[in-house]
Amino acid sequence: MKTRWFTRTAGIVLVLIMVWQFVHRGLVVVTDVNPWKLFGFAMYCTPHQVKVRLAKMVGNRIRPMSKQEIPPEPRRALAIFERNRASLGMLHSHEDLARYLAESLPPTERFFIWVEVTTLDPATATLKTNLKAYPVRVEQ
């Protein structure tokens, strides 16, 4: 590559890295992207623990199910979802998993994908867990 073009290309790469840091920060705040991942230099800033479980409606409350209650195939799908969600946050949609679960779970109960994201709250120095529960629409 000619020196002039290499200089410009290298400059663009460096500027992209700089701009990405701010985009990454925005994604961490808005979509729960893992600060330790995706080329944002925010390692060792906060813990980022993601737990994904299956939950079901018991009475009028959503209750997370234990591993033993979940059949092996959905359990595997949940593990893959958890792995991707731990890096990508809400950029990794729950919809494919919900559709898959809808086909493999009994239609008699209402199920939810239960996502917990735990980080360190700087205001209180305590662990704070954000919880989201996505409904799985089992076809009747």
Added chain:
Amino acid sequence: MIFALKSKSSAAPKPWIIERLVSLTADDHVAHLSSQLSAFASILLIHLASRDMVRYLEGQPSWRLWLALGFGLCFAASFFPAYRRFAYYGATAIATLKLVAVFPLNSNHSMVELVCILLIAMAYRPDGANLAVLSQSLRWLPILVFFFSGLQKMMMGTYFDGSFLAFSAASDTDFRAAFQWMLPEAEFARLQAIKPPGPYLFELMYPVVLSNLVYIGEIVVAGLLLMKRTRLVGLIGSMVMIVGIELVAKELFFGVLFANLVLLYAPRDWSKPALPWCCALYAVLLAVTAGLLPEFKFN
């Protein structure tokens, strides 16, 4: 005559802003660039090969072995000028494949490695015409990593009161050993007794001061490396920061590569003498992982 000179200079193309940005890390020591950058490229290639080999020895799938062998072949080829181009292109292709295969679990370190090998491959010319710009662009990476690491710590706000370090001392095994050594027994025992959700706070003042020095230090050394007059101080400061971080986080693999990126600021070629030492260190880490040497924890 004056008019002729003026018209000649105005005919020269004006550099783009990004060209000027890249050249901010330029300096006058250019005589050793060829051997320094060749040595750095070799360190990067043996680093990539060793890291995947360690992952394979730790029990990860066999494709890690193939990646390690691929990078190892590139490392060997990089010593022969006739094959050097293919070594850099091949390593870039393998690193890109790895990025895609591992996504989204890639570490930030692997991204820095990819940018390094990509710049080296793009810059390659047998006449070495791009070496100065390659050196300048690689020198930007420690500045960016230090500055944005410090800035992100400030934006997250968990270093002002030391809560992230207190949390890590209380729960993370990598940090625990370092804090056990740094803190008085009673304070360490108190932190260990904190149960989730906390609060995770130090009772002593000096760990809080240390916590604040981390992001301040990262931002300051980035500035010192950027300014031509303060680069030597920046180089020393960066090495102190890297050693400090390694003592706590034990990210030996990336620490060695990152230290070598910082060494590109050295007034002499320190990369070439560093190459055999880096190879020896990676050999030790491989031997530890294979169980041939006593175990110690590193990442």
